[in-house]
Amino acid sequence: MAKHSTHRVPGRATYGATRLAFRGLGGAAMLGTVVIGSAFAAQSATAAPAAETAAPAEISAVAPAHPVATANQLTADGGTLYEGVRGDRVATLQTMLNTHGADLEVDGSFGPLTLAAVLDYQESNGLQVDGRVGPETRGSLNGGSAEVSASAGTAVATSSEESSSSSGQAILDAARSQIGVHYSWGGESASTGFDCSGLTQYAYAQAGIDLPRTSSAQASAGTQISQSEAQVGDLVVWPGHIGIYAGDNTVVDAGSSKGSVSERTIWGDPTFVTYR
Template sequence: MATSNSHRADGRAVTPLRPSGRALRGTGGAAVLGTVLLGSAFASGAAQAAPTAPATAPSAVSQAVAPVAPAPAQALDSSEKLRWGSQGASVEQLQSALNDEGASLAVDGKFGPLTHSAVKDYQQSNDLQVDGVVGPETRGSLNGSTPAVSGGGASVPAPASSASSTGQAIVDAARTQMGAAYSWGSSNPGVSFDCSGLTQYAYKQVGIDLPRTSGQQVDAGTQISKSEAQPGDLVVWPGHMGIYAGGDKVVDAGRSPGAVTERTIWGNPTFVSFR
């Protein structure tokens, strides 16, 4: 009897393995082929292929850094007193500061009648002494702060030596015109002056531009007592003025004696200072 040969003959086609129509189901319902979980493999591959969502980029608004506001600059960075006749960069700063407060001034660095009026308006509106002079109190107010004070609480004055030398220079300038004739409305060095023409001339020699008439000059300065008067201050009578020379003396251009002279003060004049 022929022996059954369990070996396939050479060259015989081998039927490839294919999964049964009734595929086994593994845990979770994944199709199983041998020991491989096809469904799990596919699911794993899909999970690996999905890109990770990037983190939300911060917005431009959150990244922006708020700018730091600079400290406000002082309106006036000079400690010098400013008054009618002052000129320069400090007056330009003053005019700009007054414009910020509602004035309409040309920023030309010349402290004239319009600037003087604007200063007085500002002082009136801010409960300051209304004298048209920008000293520590007015300057401090414009700068939004209190004026600089000494240990005792008083405003720090300008050096006495500087004020004294300027005042003496004013007196000396007036004395150079002694002998010039009196003439109403005149300001002609070496020839003739009226009273306010002489005071305007003497002050101009030290760089202070006073207005022309006696009334304007009085309004531009600060009235002081006789005990406070120093050489160079104005001595004022109704309709007349001269320059205080110290020692109860005045240099003035008077109708009588009709010339520029130095003489003893008479009556009860007032005193006006530009210090």
């Protein structure tokens, strides 16, 4: 199996379901790590199964403003941050931006000044300049090894061994960031659209994990597990179709029947695969 990384507007701030698993040293199962601090702990088949049904599941609401960030809140909430969002994860983002030279009030509100700071950071660090904080920008802010205390406004080193759930959440965050992108056979990006295995390959790549291109190869390269063992970020596999487990019996997938990337209830009797 393929396996790589284990896982500026006046007033703006400026500054410079069988799971697939990779095995680490000593045989420990693990996913690559992509987190930003305490709060930033974070298709190829052409046909979707005929029995695809169910509406996309709702994404959870963002937490209230003026928070104190904790290690698990971002992991649980996940998702891309953008202007208008409020909550714990925004406070953590503001703290991280401040450690990179910004001068933001840590109020948990993603307003114009926070947007300007994000845009400047992205431009200065060779990232896509879109003002949205997804897996790529989070990973850059984090540098792969910092844990942030939003209340203290400081960054401290974390252990090199993060739980596999952090990488799983990063994979799911990446997939959810593409919800609404149109389905396209052979598609591998938001600009071209995604097919099922194109989406899974993209999402895993954001967590530093290289998957084969086709759904069958992705399923074969990992380790099959039971649904009860499945964790967020594992693969959900049907004959000729594949998606990413989102927990609570839901999957994020690029389905031809839906015509776009969506989050919906799992149907039928899929298998689960992990790369942890």
